[in-house]
Amino acid sequence: MNFKRLIARAEAALGQALPRADLPPRTLHKAMHHAVLGGGKRLRPLLVYAGGRAFGEEGPVLDAPACAVELIHAYSLVHDDLPAMDDDKLRRGRPTCHVAFGEAMAILAGDALQALAFEILADPARSELDPAQRSAMLQCLGTACGSGGMAGGQALDLDAIGRNLDLAALERMHQLKTGALIRASVRLGALA
Numbered sequence: 478m479n480f481k482r483l484i485a486r487a488e489a490a491l492g493q494a495l496p497r498a499d500l501p502p503r504t505l506h507k508a509m510h511h512a513v514l515g516g517g518k519r520l521r522p523l524l525v526y527a528g529g530r531a532f533g534e535e536g537p538v539l540d541a542p543a544c545a546v547e548l549i550h551a552y553s554l555v556h557d558d559l560p561a562m563d564d565d566k567l568r569r570g571r572p573t574c575h576v577a578f579g580e581a582m583a584i585l586a587g588d589a590l591q592a593l594a595f596e597i598l599a600d601p602a603r604s605e606l607d608p609a610q611r612s613a614m615l616q617c618l619g620t621a622c623g624s625g626g627m628a629g630g631q632a633l634d635l636d637a638i639g640r641n642l643d644l645a646a647l648e649r650m651h652q653l654k655t656g657a658l659i660r661a662s663v664r665l666g667a668l669a
Contacts, residue, residue, distance in 0.1 A: 480523060487522035488514070490540040491547060494597055508578040508586035509593075513551045516569035521546040521662040528666020541604040542614055542665035545594040549618065550658060552590035553627055555583050562631070594618065606669065613668050621661035630654025 491513055498506045522543035529539040558565040558573040559580060565573050575583035597603055598614045606614070620626055630653030637650065 483523055483526050484519045486526075486540070487519045487543050487547065490522075490544045494544045494548070494593065496593075504578060504582055505585055505589060508574055508582050509589055511571075511577055512555045512574045512583075512586055512590060513548065515571065517547075517551075519547065521550050521658060524659065524662035525666040525669075528663040529669045530666070532667050532669075534666070534669050538604050538606060538669050539666060541597050541600075541606070542618075542669055545598045545614075545618060546658065546662045546665060548590045548594035548597070549622055549627075552587040552594070553622075553631075553658075555587035555590070557631065559583060562635070591622070604669075610668055614665055617661050617664050617668065621657040626653055626657035626661075627655075630657065 495509055495513060496506045498510045500506055525543040525546055526535070526539055529535060554568060555574045557563055558568055559575055566576055567573060571577075573583070574586055578586065595615060595618070598611055598618065601608075601611070622628060624632070630650050633646070633650040634654060637646070642650070
């Protein structure tokens with residue numbers, strides 16, 4: 478597997494998936510571009526490509542799930558950086574979305590990225606996946622994002638502020654907050 482080539486492939490697919498930044502509402506679209514493009518390891522898309530490859534698929538059918546999972550990851554970072562969460566000022570060496578575009582626009586950008594992720598997986602024009610595959614992918618990603626996944630892990634993280642967690646609680650938080658989306662990445666590739 479050529480990681481650099483796959484990262485470039487994911488970057489190109491993300492660039493095509495995002496609404497053009499010069500289209501209205503411009504500030505929202507610029508915030509979405511800021512949140513997604515311009516850095517990142519692209520670990521989750523790489524895992525989608527690896528999961529697909531493990532089952533004999535390496536074609537463009539993997540690009541939609543690779544984009545979807547990375548859009549979810551980007552949205553989670555935008556929201557995690559907000560003042561109500563971690564209040565981070567920098568992400569990948571650049572101002573966080575709420576610093577660059579304001580808190581309200583960052584919230585909207587995160588919301589729009591999450592919606593776009595599901596739109597990409599559901600859209601039959603974006604890939605040759607059959608309806609059953611798309612449905613299974615939507616369920617997989619939705620489960621990984623919800624209260625039994627990433628959002629639930631973030632909630633546990635917020636509940637833990639000011640408290641010392643035992644190892645089991647810490648592991649559970651990370652299994653949900655980070656692990657659920659990583660597992661979903663591999664599963665999305667396998668489902669393709």
